[in-house]
Amino acid sequence: MRKYYKVVNKERSGALISIYVDGKAKVEYKIGEFVEAPDWLAKEGYHLLVFDNLKDALTFYEEDVSLQLFECECKDEVELKEYLSTSFLEIGCLRSLTIIFGWPEGTRMFKRVKLIKRVR
Numbered sequence: 001m002r003k004y005y006k007v008v009n010k011e012r013s014g015a016l017i018s019i020y021v022d023g024k025a026k027v028e029y030k031i032g033e034f035v036e037a038p039d040w041l042a043k044e045g046y047h048l049l050v051f052d053n054l055k056d057a058l059t060f061y062e063e064d065v066s067l068q069l070f071e072c073e074c075k076d077e078v079e080l081k082e083y084l085s086t087s088f089l090e091i092g093c094l095r096s097l098t099i100i101f102g103w104p105e106g107t108r109m110f111k112r113v114k115l116i117k118r119v120r
Contacts, residue, residue, distance in 0.1 A: 001073060002074075003071055004071070004113075005051040005057035005070065005119065006069070006070050006072045006113060007019055007051075007057060007068070007069050008029050008067070008068055008070065008115070009068075010066055010068050011066075016029040016030070017029065019067065025038060026038075029070075029113070030115065031070075031115045031117075033114060034073075034113065034114045035048070035113060036048070036112055037111075046109075047110055048109065048111070048113045049103075049107055050072060050110060052106050052107075054119070056104065056107075057069055057106065058120075059105070060104050068118055069120040070116065071117050071118075072113050073114045073116055074108070074110035074112065075110060075111065075113075076111035076112055077109065077111075079109070080103055080107065081109075
């Protein structure tokens with residue numbers, strides 16, 4: 001099995017959630033369970049983001065007490081689409097920022113992601 005890596009935010013409740021997005025784009029990850037993107041994003045072709053190598057994941061990962069880095073299993077890879085504004089995603093809107101920003105090195109998109117074990 002190929003290794004992939006996911007950076008998540010650990011809330012005070014203990015929930016492991018997507019970082020940089022909240023509201024309508026929020027995803028809650030579960031250790032040992034596959035999760036998917038919210039339906040409205042999946043219908044637009046946007047799914048879950050991971051890193052394809054530890055080096056790029058560690059570059060992206062910040063030494064923040066609320067962030068955690070996990071090895072994960074991924075299924076159903078899809079082509080990366082345009083980079084979107086996270087503040088617009090939270091309210092359920094798509095707005096491209098590809099001209100200003102791009103995806104971090106090593107980013108891949110999958111329909112399903114399962115956290116396996118914590119790396120950091």
